[in-house]
Amino acid sequence: MDLWRRVLLGLAGLSGAAGVAAAAVSAHLAGGALLETAAHFLIMNAAALVGIGALVLAADRGRVLLLAGGSLIAAGTVLFCGDLAARAITSSAQKWGTAPFGGGAMIAGWLMVAVGGLLSRRA
Numbered sequence: 001m002d003l004w005r006r007v008l009l010g011l012a013g014l015s016g017a018a019g020v021a022a023a024a025v026s027a028h029l030a031g032g033a034l035l036e037t038a039a040h041f042l043i044m045n046a047a048a049l050v051g052i053g054a055l056v057l058a059a060d061r062g063r064v065l066l067l068a069g070g071s072l073i074a075a076g077t078v079l080f081c082g083d084l085a086a087r088a089i090t091s092s093a094q095k096w097g098t099a100p101f102g103g104g105a106m107i108a109g110w111l112m113v114a115v116g117g118l119l120s121r122r123a
Contacts, residue, residue, distance in 0.1 A: 004067050009053045011074045016046035022085060034088035038081040045077045045106070052113060055120075062119030069112030076105030 019042030026035035052070040056063050079102025087093060 004071075005053050005056050008049055008067065008070045008074065012046045012049035012053065015042045015049065015074070015077060018081075019043035019046060022081075026088075032088060034084045038084040038088070041077060041084075042081050045073055049074060055117070059116070059120035061121065062116035065112050065116030065119065069109040069114075069116055072105050072109030072112060074109075076102040076107075076109060078102070080106060 019039045022035050022042060023039035026032065026039055049070050052066055052073075056066050059066060079098040081102070083096070083099035083102065
């Protein structure tokens with residue numbers, strides 16, 4: 001479980017860095033509102049993943065749900081923000097439907113985090 005948590009924290013760092021880069025590109029070069037939205041989601045979910053990683057250390061129960069939820073949030077963020085960034089850069093809509101699927105994965109992940117947090121008595 002420690003490796004899972006460390007990977008999640010590594011993904012949080014990458015997400016935060018990508019969010020800052022996307023915000024800079026959006027502000028100074030191109031991408032507009034779509035890339036700005038992707039940047040916001042990347043940065044917010046990066047902070048959340050760090051919090052989930054810390055919560056796992058303190059939780060006495062619900063750790064697996066917290067980590068699984070964090071993993072879904074991370075995967076959903078990649079799909080959602082990747083789709084928005086691709087749209088912003090190519091100026092065309094993607095046909096894969098990854099943004100709605102990614103958004104759904106993030107919602108499911110947040111619900112898992114909620115259940116995992118409720119199960120934990122010490123967190």
